[in-house]
Every structure is written in C-alpha cells, then in structure tokens.
Amino acid sequence: MPDMGGRHGYESTRWGTVFVGCMALRGLPGPNGLTGTRSCARGHALRPEARPWTVGRPPDAWPPSARSPFLTMSMHERREALMAEAYASQLIQAPADVVWDRVGGFDSLPRWHPGIVSSERVTRPEPGPGPLRRLTTRDGEVYLEARLAYDPNARSYAYEMLEGPLPVRDFVAKLRVTPVTATGQTFVEWHATFSLTPGHEGEAAALCQWIREELFARGLRGLAHTFLPPPPRVPAPELEWRR
Structure with a gap:
C-alpha cells in the first residue's frame, strides 16, 4: 500500500x-515490486542491496525489470507522480x-x-x-x-x-x-x-x-x-x- x-x-x-x-502520494509500487519513499515517489526505493546486480551500475544499464519508473520518466511524469x-x-x-x-x-x-x-x-x-x-x-x-x-x-x-x-x-x-x-x-x-x-x-x-x-x-x-x-x-x- x-x-x-x-x-x-x-x-x-x-x-x-x-x-x-x-x-x-509518496509510495506507489513499481514493476520491480519495491515501494518508493519521499525522495522517490514510486518504483525503486533506492535499495541496491535488494538487487545485487544494480550495485555500481547506472540505472540505464539495469535490466528493464529493475528500472524504476520514477528514474526513467519525464519531468512532467515525475510531477504527476508527486x-x-x-x-x-x-x-x-x-x-x-x-x-x-x-x-x-x-x-x-x-x-x-x-x-x-x-x-x-x-x-x-x-x-x-x-x-x-x-x-x-x-x-x-x-x-x-x-x-x-x-x-x-x-x-x-x-x-x-x-x-x-x-x-x-x-x-x-x-x-x-x-x-x-x-x-x-x-x-x-x-x-x-x-x-x-x-x-x-x-x-x-x-x-x-x-x-x-x-x-x-x-x-x-x-x-x-x-x-x-x-x-x-x-x-x-x-x-x-x-x-
């Protein structure tokens, strides 16, 4: 929730x-199953330990299933998320x-x-x-x-x-x-x-x-x-x- x-x-x-x-609205879940925080309105909760293969790699290099919508959406979409x-x-x-x-x-x-x-x-x-x-x-x-x-x-x-x-x-x-x-x-x-x-x-x-x-x-x-x-x-x- x-x-x-x-x-x-x-x-x-x-x-x-x-x-x-x-x-x-601060915590809508993303497709990776994680929940956002105040700094991340939805999607990945900025917890790299939950996905070891994301450590040290930029978000655009992550597998599509691991990418947060908040990290890839446009500024207009981010405003809508907040x-x-x-x-x-x-x-x-x-x-x-x-x-x-x-x-x-x-x-x-x-x-x-x-x-x-x-x-x-x-x-x-x-x-x-x-x-x-x-x-x-x-x-x-x-x-x-x-x-x-x-x-x-x-x-x-x-x-x-x-x-x-x-x-x-x-x-x-x-x-x-x-x-x-x-x-x-x-x-x-x-x-x-x-x-x-x-x-x-x-x-x-x-x-x-x-x-x-x-x-x-x-x-x-x-x-x-x-x-x-x-x-x-x-x-x-x-x-x-x-x-």
Whole structure:
C-alpha cells in the first residue's frame, strides 16, 4: 500500500459533521515490486542491496525489470507522480437546490466563505472554456482561477487555479452539492488535486493540510453557518422612571 502521507477523519462542529482529509502520494509500487519513499515517489526505493546486480551500475544499464519508473520518466511524469489532494465535506441543514443557489455562482464565494472578501470577473486574453475570477483574501492574497466545467443538473462545477501565492501547479478543484433524500439535508464536497512546484515537494503534507482546513473546511463551515436560524431576540428590560 502506498504511504498516503496525510491525515483524514471526521470533525464535529455546531453546524454538523465534516469529513476532512488530505493525501500526498509518496509510495506507489513499481514493476520491480519495491515501494518508493519521499525522495522517490514510486518504483525503486533506492535499495541496491535488494538487487545485487544494480550495485555500481547506472540505472540505464539495469535490466528493464529493475528500472524504476520514477528514474526513467519525464519531468512532467515525475510531477504527476508527486500529485497530492485535499478534501473536505459538510452536512448542511437546507435543501440541495437552496444550497446550490448560494454556492453555484462562480462569483459567490465572498457571500459565504469567511476568508474571501471579493471576487471579480476577469476578461480572458484569449478564448477559453469558461469565465475567469480574481479572488482577494482577507490577508490581501490574490488568486486567478478559471472555471473548467459547470453542471447545474449535477449541482457541481470545476475550476483551475492559474495564479496565486501557493507553490502548486496543475491545481484543479471541484465543488459538488448532493441532496440527502432521507432527511432533506445537503452534503457538500470540495476536492482538489495538485502537484508541488520544484523545490517544494517536501511540503506536500503541510500544504494539503492548509488547503483542506483553511480553504475548504473553513469555507464549508461558513456556508453552513449562513443557513443557521437567527438567534432568538431577547427583549431589553423595561426601564421604570420614578420621580
């Protein structure tokens, strides 16, 4: 089994039960039966003693059955081998259509995500599959994202992060709203896959935890909070004036 290098589990909040999880895929087995490490995402685990005929010989001189895919793949393939993912979900006390009306708009994040203060439409410099948005966070960070897919019937949309302060590339995320027919509630999922930019590969676990907790789980808790009934108003005590 590969070492997933992350954490996952259920967290109870006042808004319901939220599942959060992240993975940094580090140990997919190669054809030689060995498992990778942090420095070798898949294939040979850099253990020459396991294959005596590899000692002192470069990888390109090893028999094909002993060569690690990670040692022979292209840089693009290596990046794919180091893909990570982040996931969070939230149960919301409202019907799915009502929830989708609130989250389905590509510019709706500032209305329910506590960490996003603005979302602006950006004109595409060249034709593309969907609209662009520029998000600004409460910390002043800016993200440029493009919508890749939109399916109102399935209550979901997918987007790609094009620019931002995070050391990631190939960041693709999906937000999906699903009705819980037995109770009339709604199950909302937010999921992303991405790879680390060169020099940041060792930060995969910490980064996917930050995306999971600060971006996804925090946002979904904020969404659930918008559906809470307002607190009961307590009338102010009457003041009696006496002469």
